Amino acid sequence: MTEPNILWITLDSVRSDHTGIDGYTRDTTPEIDRLAADGYGFNNCFAHGKSTLPSSGGILTGSAPSRTTLGITGNSLPDGVTTVAERFAEGGYTTACLSRNSFVSGATGLDRGFDRFQWLASSTITDAGIGTLVKYLFNIREHSAGFTTDTAKHASPYLMNEVAKKWLADFERGDDPFFFYLHYNEPHRPYYPPGKFIDAYTDGLEMSAREAAEFALDFHYNLDEAIATDRKLTQDESDALQAMYDAEIAYTDYMVGRLVDHVESLDLSNTVVVVTGDHGELFGEYGLYAHSYVLMDGVTRVPLVLYGVDSDLAVAEEDIVQHSDVMTTLLAMAGCDADGTIGVDLREESRSMAVSQRGPASFDGLLEHNPEFDTSRFLDGIMTSVRTETHRFERGEDREQLFELPDEETPVDDEQPDVAQALGARLDEWIDEYGEPVGEAKSDEFSGAVRKQLSDLGYLD
Structure with missing residues (x-):
């Protein structure tokens, strides 16, 4: 069999239950749904981490975050970790990555192994070429917020x-x-949809579409204060926030569809397309927004579409899968070395549990706004979650806790000690086999351009 081309598209901050393959009431993802209808659409895919760095590290290495240390105790890939791009290159593939997120860049080492790599940011945008920039400017009202110097309002999928x-x-x-490999930054905060989509879901709102976008932008800039002071959104504010988020999903879905259509217009018929999210987003669950502090389903459960695969899979679309499974499967299909990855070949195996991880949480931003903010409800230190069909078991450095799904706020350790013990034992085995660090964590100083983008996204002060 001829080795397939592989086009992997990661969308930032897309939670599964805001997409069509997970039965969302709004038609936010018709293009992704179309690909799923002709391929596979999984609604129980779990990210390896709660945010871009550990999750993307898991995707692009096939290793656990605690092994690579990315987003756990370090921010740059240790030398002893083999990347997926290196594996494909060794197998004769041309490798390329186009990224709009600083966490997928040379700053973190995730550019390793790519023959061609480009990080698109305000400081590197001229690298896209003058002709491309001119086309973007001519379409800026349709595909972005129009002519404004506020970079937070601009969209980049076009x-x-x-x-x-x-x-x-x-x-x-x-x-x-x-x-x-492509990493789109949308629909990551701030939610400010382009003109063509800004009013897609604003019917019924008391505020106008533009007011809703400005509210979402203001909420983004004051997120820590809102969480720290337990700000209660009005129904209209909550609806506006999710309307802007959904509009960003819908726009990015539209652009994904256009790109896949373009691929299919070329002489690239043997191409496998993957579309997924790197992590999800919270909208008030547990008193939280965005994707910090916890490993709840809203943060870790993401959509996954696998399109153009000729082989039958051994998993059903409702089964638990992880990104490393898809990458391991693709490596095997390509005849490349997949030894040492934590995924299973989905043509042959399924998994019964998903493991997600979080590094030590910093509450400094919250405590600045409210010194009395209760941090004790969050697990300390490095946190690891085991997610099965029925339960979530979590372990931090201070304690363990068990939840019976769909309730993720009421621990049931005392009522179900046997389940907690069994999942704890499985986690011990997983850590021994996959979770130990490959070497000393690296924490490099990010450049000014990288720091600026991470600050715009809310990761840095």
Whole structure:
């Protein structure tokens, strides 16, 4: 069998239950749903981490976050970790990555193994080419917030697509199969949809679409204060926030559909397409927003679509899967080395539990706004979650706790000690086999450009 081309598209901050493959009431993802209908659409895919760095590290290495240390105790990939791009390159693939997120860049080492890599940010945007930038400016009212100097209001999928199309043309002329990884920053906060989509879900709101977008932007900038003071949103404010989030999902879905259509117009018929989220987002659950502090389903359960795979899979679409499973499967399909990854080959195996991890949480931003904020309800230190079909078991450095789903706020350790003990034992085995660090964690100082983008996204003060 000819080795397939692989196009992997990661969307930032998309929770599964806001997509069509998970039965969402709004039609936010018709393009992704179309791919799922002709392929596989999984609604129980669990990210390896709660945020971009540990999750993307898991995707692009096939290793657990605690092993790579990314987003756990370090922020840069240790030398002893083999990346997925290196595996594909060793197998004869052309490898490329186009990223809009600083956590998927040379700053974290996740560019390792890519023949071609580009990080798109305000400081590097000219690298996209003058012609591409001119096209973007001509379409800026439809595909972004119009002419404004506020970079937080600009969307980038149009720019991503235009650059990607140039690269795909090069791949079409080449002789080798390709592994092309794209990380779209949308719909990550702040939720400020482009003009074409800003009013997609604002019917019934008391505020206008523009007012809703401005509210979402203001909420983004004051997120720590809102959580620390337990700010209660009005129904209209909550509806506005989710309307803007859903509009961002819908716009990005539209652009994903356009890119896949372009791929299918080229002489690249043997191409496998993956579309997923790197993590989810909270909207008031546990008194939280965004994706910090916890490993609840809203943060870890993401959509996953696998399109263009000729093989039958050994898993059903409602089964638990993780990103490393898909990557291990693709490596095996490509005839590349998958030894040492934590995934299973989905053509042959399924899994009974998913493992997600979080590094030590910092509450400094919350305590600045409210010194009395109760941090004791969160687990200390490195936190690991085991998610089965019926339970979530969590372990921090201070304690363990068990939840019977769908309730993720009421521990049932005392009522179900046997379940807690069994899942704790399985976690011990998993850590021994997969979770120990490969080497000393690296924490490099990020450059000014990287720090600026991470600050815009709310990761840094």
